[in-house]
Amino acid sequence: MRKFYLIGFALLLLFDTLGQxxxxxxxxxxxxxxxxxxxxLRVFTQPWVYIAIAGYIGAFFTWMALxxxxxxxxAFAASHLEVVTVMLVSAFLFHEHITAIRxxxxxxxxxxIIFLxxxxxxxxxxxxxxxxETC
Structure with a gap:
């Protein structure tokens, strides 16, 4: 069961981060x-919008399975790890700064999430x- 959760939440983070x-x-x-x-027209001629939609569809089905x-x-709390993964990916892809407060x-x-x-x-x-004890 632990392997199911690890793979499931990894996929959820991947799909959510890809979408964002x-x-x-x-x-x-x-x-x-x-x-x-x-x-x-500029939005819908960008391949990225379709990748984003695919990411959200993947996240939806992964979330339902989880x-x-x-x-x-x-599970709800762990799904919010996407905030952290998006921050890390944004630093790499978009050169956004990771400040001390972040x-x-x-x-x-x-x-x-760990405490929950x-x-x-x-x-x-x-x-x-x-x-x-009751048995």
Missing amino acids: SSFKLTAIHAQPLEANLGWI LKKAPVGP IIGAVFIVGG ALAEKEIVQNENRHDD
């Missing part, structure tokens, strides 16, 4: 932002002990 990064690339290549047909088995609280935020996100996972593990262990 591709939308940014679409926005860059469709400049300038204008409310007219020309801008819409939710069949994963506890929703920790690093602190990323540490809090990862720490919160540990709490869920403890709850499951306590439920299993309780079930063993």
